[in-house]
Amino acid sequence: MHPTVTIIIPIYNAYEDTNQCIESVLKYTDKQHKILLVNDASSDPRIFELIKKFALEYTHIQMLQNQENLGFVQTCNRAFGESDRETDVILLNSDTIVTPQWLEKLTHAAYSSPYVATVTPLTNNGTVCSVPNWLEYNDIPEGQTILSFAQLIEKVSLRKYPHIPTAVGFCMYIKRKVLDEVGYFDAENFGRGYGEENDFCCRATKRGYFHIIDDATFVYHAGSKSFKAEKQKLIEDNSKVLARLHPRYFPEVHSLIQANPFKDIIDNIELQLKIDNFKRLSPLCFILHNSIDEPINNHLGGTEYHCAALISNISKTRPIYTLFFNQNSSLIEFDIYYQQQKINFKFPCEFQEKYRQQYFHHERHFLRLMVGILQYFQPKLIHIHHLIGLPLADAIAALQKVDIPYILSLHDYYLICPNYNLIDYQEKFCFEHKTAESCQVCIQKIFNQGEELKYQWSILCQNLLAGATLIIAPSKTAISYFEREYPQLNLQEKSKVIRHGIISQANQQITKISYNDKLHVNKKNQTLRVALVGSINIAKGAKLFIDLVDKISCQQEFVNSFSFEIIGRFNLPLPEHIKNVRIRNAYNREELGFLLENIDIAIFPNIWAETYCLTVDEVLSHGVPVIVTSVNAASDRVKEFGAGWVCNSTSADDFLNILIYLQKNPAEITKVLTKVQNFPIVCYEEMAQNYLNEYAKIQNCEINYDITLEISPEEIFQAYLLKSDLSIYQKELMEQSIETLQKELVELNQLKVMILAMETSKLWKIRVAWLNLKKRIGIKINDSWMQERGDKINSAR
Template identity: 35%
Template sequence: MLPPAIDIIIPVYNAYDDLQRCLDSVLRTTMPHHRIIMIDDCSTDSRIADYFETQRSKADKRLWLLQNDTNLGFVSTVNRGMTLSQNDVVLLNSDAIVTSGWLEKLCCCADSDPLIGTITPFSNNAEICSFPNFCQDNALPQGMNAEDVNRAIEAAALRVYPDIPTGVGFCMFIRRRLLNKIGLFDADTFRHGYGEENDFCMRALAAGWRNVLCDDTFVQHVGSCSFSTKKETLVEENMQRLLAKHPDYMQRVMAFITADPIKPIRQLAQSFLALTGAAGDKPGILHIMHGRSGGTEQHTRSLMHSDGEDYRHYLLVTMDDVWQLKDANSGELLTYQFNRQPDQLWTDFLASLCASFRIHLCHVHHLAGCRPGLLEAMRNLGIPFGFSVHDFFLACPTINLLDATGIYCGSETDASRCQNCLSAQPDFRGIDIVAWRAVHADFIEQAVFVIAPSDLAAEMFRSYFPRADVRVIQHGVDLTANRVNALTSALLLPKDAYQSIGVLGAIGPVKGARQLERLVARSRERKLPFRWVVVGYMDRQFQPYQTADTLLTVHGQYTPDHMEDLLDHYRINLVVFPSAGPETYCYTLTEAWMAGRPALVPPIGALYERVQTNGAGWIMQDWCDTDAILDDIISILRPENSTDFVHKQTQARAVPVTSVRDMANATEMVYHEVLSRQVVKFAAPLPQTTLYTALQTALGVAAADKHRALSMGQHWLLRLAHLGLRLRYTLLGRWLYRIIPVRWQQILKQRLLA
């Protein structure tokens, strides 16, 4: 049984090329029992009349081709079409391009609730119904057409048909019973167009009807060609007429824009767009890490945003039962927050998430944050995974192999000694080191690759988990060529003969915070001509700070692009790393060398390996003794050693730096090798309702919060805008209009009446 017939009304005024594309799309996608009413409003382009004659000659029973005797204007032409019809109607601009199933989906939406009066689909250019960016004219994604976008929106759809304050007239379904109830468009007030559908929708709301978004349909809207020269004037005048009829219109619309309750629907469709278009053929990589910032996060994000085009990248941040998945494949960063249910298996939790986003390979960067859950999930996942060595958490829960005194243990492997060491530390008592390493050994055995950022890190890792194929890929760093001057946020130092010694990065206990405090104290006690400058922050001093005697300065947070300017400003020529534990790479050492600063480092970890290999610094004689470190600095800075110092500076500048792209290329080669010999079988994906809820949770949008109130400031600004627009052509109105922010003018005046 066929569904009820719908009349599609297409008012025509010039725009010949647009009209052809529009009608071709309608004829291609519309069933025979529907009717297409095209009305030419006395177009001045002679090709329109010829086009109508051509269509008449085809004798398509769906087409009803009419011409106004005189130019009636857009609103009266639409009203003529709606008067000729006795069915539900769809108003369709001649610059719209419809997609497969569009009319059937609009009808399904209408059937879901008899109180639905108007329906608007998603479009690239439909103001509050625009996709992917809200209230913008969006270009279609590169390499995609309207059908591609429609498939993505359809795949992501929940068919919740959310309420919207007003329909958008480029493509708007109107129920016949609503027309019978409240009448046609107000042609006397809105004449040539702009605002008539907003007025109609406000009258519909007042009569108890709903205006909704059809969230499973996409119709392309090229733009308003016919009225391009008149639009500004029409918008200005018709906004005032609309506000005169509906004083609460602006408040309703602004409340909707502020709340943006359909944002999760758009974002879910954006993720599906990356899966249904050309990008969907690319393998998906899921990077897994903890929720803490630092070098691990920097490396992971560099891999994800390295401009590679062969893979889709996602980031999963694990925090006990709450996991955040970040999707940047559609241009905008989309964040989903998933909450594991108490009875849900970890493997099912991860497998269904991977299936939803078509993940082919998991790249685990850290297990901290949800170690037991991830270990269980990986054991039976059915999707290959690899591991990157960022520290030594798998070997020891101290992470950086520190003993009870806070000093590096020397990579102790004897289980009995390690157990005694952990028992002496309150945070780690009760941990069975044998069981700890055994479960991680199983995890590493299942990993399809292991990557370390330095030879020494790989060697230390193999001493705990024997594996011959640990690959070494150095971390990549890219600093912009045009450095941004950071002096406006820098602290001042006295201009004297004191030497500034730099310590770089976020300095906690492992990075040597306690040793640094001792170095400052002993420098003061020994009256040494040193000032210590932390370009970064400390665990006990996060904000910019300076001691009264200026022997310690803490700059605070910085960006790597500022590093050389900051080192110049603080007159830092030598950088010291007072680390208590071994590094696996150290980004800040790379930053120092790129700025031409040699470094004094302890004889442990990647710091030792890199300085020894590149010759751009010195190795501490006794890295645990504060006075011995100060003596090293005194020796390095002696005038008679200046030639050696200049040589080290030259060496620092000459150290080869791996770019992010080179690092990503090497890593992607590993991915390719793995996936070329793996066949991934996806589990059942998460239901769309779960994905939608995950987006809502992360965005802070409650399911029932569809009419969030404006803040007090927004409320008064709205009233000011309202008054300014209503009095636009009075002296007071012109003054008010000028002080309304441009963004509010665009939203209120231009966008909502487009």
């Protein structure tokens, strides 16, 4: 059991501060502990009346009155001597304010080791104990009070109890046995104050004790923001005395400052202050399948670009969280975006390896982490963009446990079938012809699992859709498939169509490129320049495209009628006999306008009902008409605004017929081009505002966060420390350094070749022989080249 404590408060004037200090001690300290108020002959008569009032009102308060001003050191020594000899003591400045559980935490720290002599809490003004800015005077951080800041520090504390060379006197817990063994303050050398606690701690250190900071406790210290000349002179004089008595003291302090063992504590508090601030700003959490900044699980696609645009605009005024599972590194990555800053957390989360490729398994660690992250960071609303890569049942269980309202975006058909584009094993879009029997065959063929996969998947996804407060899709086409798949859910009542934005407002007016002049001079039967744009796989028509260009290549009359450019990745090899196709590979979105300069038409031969197709809008924004399939959701926009042509089937023949017609009738392209120029492009800002309007209808829901957390503050900080050490800029510098090193290595090899040529010359051989002769007859050789090279060359021969 820890002992009782006597809290010694030396007082000299400062009525308001003193009253505040005593009030806080009474409020936050158990009455089993004693309070000793020592009035050092204050010139303000109110001080005597104040402490007398407290002493009369509370039986555990004792007052001492100095008949003359003794100064701080002798006042403390008198209090040490007259305090209860069975208690430890806390020396507490009268300009401090203590906080809940302060004494219990300090005592716990003091008895964490029998060799602890003193304990000092964290404070806003206490040199090595100062937070959040170390070694500085700090105001209470914006948005915090003394109480809330103390609570935050206790909640997030790493409880490292770091060692320090000396306690800091504003609040100094001293064990009674140390006080008895070491003695009181040195009044002879430090009678007027400043340096007495440092001297005391040095004497304790020489007896084998050490001093710590309690990084779970915060005590406010008003102190002085500036030094008067007299005070500064006293500090300088006493520092000389301290250096004489304890020569190692100042070097140890210097070493402490250089090493900064408190960095983690300071960084953790600063991080938690940011998180605490984010919580007050109605944060949103996006759950998705990939990073929005760099390709981690796969190449960046429409969903990632869409989320990046939303985050870029919304995070100007409120924080956006993103959560996804990094499959390559087995990490849950959690990012915070706010006002052009990004904070990254990486939570190790190893899945059971043998189940990695299966859809239904319980990952206990993942569930705990996901629940813990959402509880800790407290988003007001969750927006689910994609769950692929996450254990679906656990993700749904986590959402149910935290009970935070969530929105679902339908970027594809993952919540209908784990084969998210609904392309069956025969490489056909299956929705219109699927049956229970065909699903069973397809599941076995694609996933090598039984019929229970479809049944379980349907049940889980129904639960997820039913629990959503709102369902958002970029097109009516996307919603229609879900309404047909889950008619019992009546999704129409809580569904909303919001078109994707593709460009910022600033660039909206300068993006379109007029093709009128070029097309007016086009002649009948001139080569039609066709582009295939995007990351093209089977679902997006890779095989259809190969079939199309193959048909053109096999018919001599069409060979010179069309030229094709693939702008983006093409996931299948092109047959060698196809010559009229140029592949540009992956591109930056900013380059698309330039890449489309010489293009007449872009084709989108999708064989699946893509829910939106951002690339169609991007191409139209650069003034290029499009041909799309009827199953593509973009077909509705193309029809509505006359921005191109819709192929009624997903066959190469139908695409070829449209191209032949347009190649022979360029005036038709000119007609459509006028409509393309008037195609309504949605800008990012408009899209973001549409989403904010929907968020505003939901975010005022009451959420209960007063629950036992599944995750600790220390785990949060460790996840923060796991963030990538290299910024994009640093990576670029590293790449440049590697490139420079490679060039230097080439130059070095060239020099080696030159040296070798020189060393094999007749003159070199004569020089080596002459130097060796001098060496044999005892003449000292002052030739560094010979010393480095000659002996080796001679011995090698």
